[in-house]
Amino acid sequence: xxxxxxxxxxxxxxxxxxxxxxxxxxxxxxxxxxxxxxxxxxxxxxxxxxxxxxxxxxxxxxxxxxxxxxxxxxxxxxxxxxxxxxxxxxxxxxxxxxxxxxxxxxxxxxxxxxxxxxxxxxxxxxxxxxxxxxxxxxxxxxxxxxxxxxxxxxxxxxxxxxxxxxxxxxxx
DNA sequence: GGCACGATGTGA
DNA sequence: CACATCGTGCCG
Numbered sequence: 001x002x003x004x005x006x007x008x009x010x011x012x013x014x015x016x017x018x019x020x021x022x023x024x025x026x027x028x029x030x031x032x033x034x035x036x037x038x039x040x041x042x043x044x045x046x047x048x049x050x051x052x053x054x055x056x057x058x059x060x061x062x063x064x065x066x067x068x069x070x071x072x073x074x075x076x077x078x079x080x081x082x083x084x085x086x087x088x089x090x091x092x093x094x095x096x097x098x099x100x101x102x103x104x105x106x107x108x109x110x111x112x113x114x115x116x117x118x119x120x121x122x123x124x125x126x127x128x129x130x131x132x133x134x135x136x137x138x139x140x141x142x143x144x145x146x147x148x149x150x151x152x153x154x155x156x157x158x159x160x161x162x163x164x165x166x167x168x169x170x171x172x
Numbered sequence: 173g174g175c176a177c178g179a180t181g182t183g184a
Numbered sequence: 185c186a187c188a189t190c191g192t193g194c195c196g
Binding site for chain 1: 190192
Binding site for chain 2: 075098
């Protein structure tokens with residue numbers, strides 16, 4: 001298992017997102033190591049993407065998306081659920097990958113609750129953290145590509161862009 | 173300051 | 185389909 005470094009994350013989100021399928025999320029909780037295979041992600045790309053929070057421009061919340069890839073973007077939705085994202089791309093090119101599923105857990109809100117991820121991870125450097133990393137075991141997994149979930153409000157073409165990537169055979 | 177609304181999940 | 189629950193963006 002190789003830890004992924006900046007060169008992996010500092011690329012366009014449409015390259016990084018599909019490659020994250022089958023990779024492993026490493027977490028250290030209470031001094032115990034855990035590995036979870038990533039099974040579902042979505043790409044959010046630039047200020048022009050009306051489903052991307054960066055479409056509102058640079059704010060205290062979206063600021064982290066304007067940094068170079070490898071930082072963590074976490075935010076609260078519906079007052080209850082933390083969404084876990086990894087920033088990608090170069091500095092000043094706001095992009096992020098929303099991690100929507102790991103093996104056995106479907107749904108971005110359930111995922112963060114299960115893993116214990118919250119606002120304390122906002123801005124964390126996933127290439128230089130003692131508690132969270134992404135690792136690769138070089139095993140390829142075929143993927144299914146679909147539209148992103150829950151962003152119809154963004155209108156076209158954003159609602160129809162095929163920017164959701166799911167591990168194939170992962171039921172739904 | 174006030175208000176509308178979500179990259180969701182659950183349960184009727 | 186209703187709704188919980190609150191940070192954020194936007195307007196005033």
